[in-house]
Amino acid sequence: MFITFEGIEGSGKTTQIKRLAKALKERGIPCLVTREPGATKIGLQIRAILLDRKNNKMDPLAELFLYLADRCQHMREKISPALAQGRWVISDRFWDATVVYQGLTRGLNLKFLNQLRPKILGSVWPDKTFLLDLPVSIGLGRAWERINNSEASRKESRFEKEAEAFHQKIRLGYLNLSLKEPNRIVVIDATHSPDQIHKKILKNLFD
Ligand code: TMP
Numbered sequence: 001m002f003i004t005f006e007g008i009e010g011s012g013k014t015t016q017i018k019r020l021a022k023a024l025k026e027r028g029i030p031c032l033v034t035r036e037p038g039a040t041k042i043g044l045q046i047r048a049i050l051l052d053r054k055n056n057k058m059d060p061l062a063e064l065f066l067y068l069a070d071r072c073q074h075m076r077e078k079i080s081p082a083l084a085q086g087r088w089v090i091s092d093r094f095w096d097a098t099v100v101y102q103g104l105t106r107g108l109n110l111k112f113l114n115q116l117r118p119k120i121l122g123s124v125w126p127d128k129t130f131l132l133d134l135p136v137s138i139g140l141g142r143a144w145e146r147i148n149n150s151e152a153s154r155k156e157s158r159f160e161k162e163a164e165a166f167h168q169k170i171r172l173g174y175l176n177l178s179l180k181e182p183n184r185i186v187v188i189d190a191t192h193s194p195d196q197i198h199k200k201i202l203k204n205l206f207d
Contacts, residue, residue: 002083002124003205004094007132008171009160010142011190012197013092016132019198024088032082035092037070040077046070051156058158060106064113067098072120079124094126096185100173101159105166129181130201131174132190136167139190 003020005013017033024031038047049055050066071094082089095117103110143160147153178185186204188197 001088001128002079002091002126003088004091004096004126004129005132006093006096006100006129006174006185007190008134008136008139008167008174010139010144010146011132011134012142012194013132015194016130016197016201017090017092019194020090020201023198023202024090029088030086031088031090032078033090033092034074034078036074036094036097037067039091040070040073042073043070046073047156051158053155053157053161055158056161060102060108063106064098064102064108067102068116068120071095071098075121075124080122083124091126094129095121096129096174096177099177100170104173104176105169126184128205129185130204131178131185131187132197133171133175133187134190136164136171140164140167 005017007013021031021033036043037050038044046066046069050058050063050070079089079091099110099113102108103113140160147157147160175187178187188200190197192200
């Protein structure tokens, strides 16, 4: 089972992933919790380039290829082996993030992206994606609170620094994607309490 979490900045993915991993452990289900970018040693170096707030002149194609490079390494070192062992994989962001951030929002060619997909993912595709949806003002408010309280987060704030219109596009992009694959992408109202959201996720997976 391959589960991914998506959403705008500050949508609460990390909290929900932790809770889901705990719930799976309690059920005796072996799982790998991972994230993009930066789940491998090489990926961490790529992440530092991608999210560095000082890198404000990054070419959109360069950005795309760095995310894809991170993903190739992630597939090879983490995701494919875990799935082959029959473990559940929970990833904080995956392919949809590239479609929405680099494709729909930066305006890169989606056909080109789709052509690359089988080369990078083979036949791997998420079984379930939880899209934590909330208004941009709330998400960004939370994200900036985190950034203001942590030097590490401040360094990684290249995307949070984008204008509000950019984040609106991301939110709408994700919602549009969910209409195309409604069985896989489950939209969850992320303004609800962490408890309520967690229960909805469990219900979706186990009921
Ligand atoms: P996060 O760890 O806070 O989710 O930060 C990752 C950032 O990278 C986030 O702003 C979304 C962005 N991103 C892309 O633009 N494309 C991608 O393919 C992925 C995985 C993330």
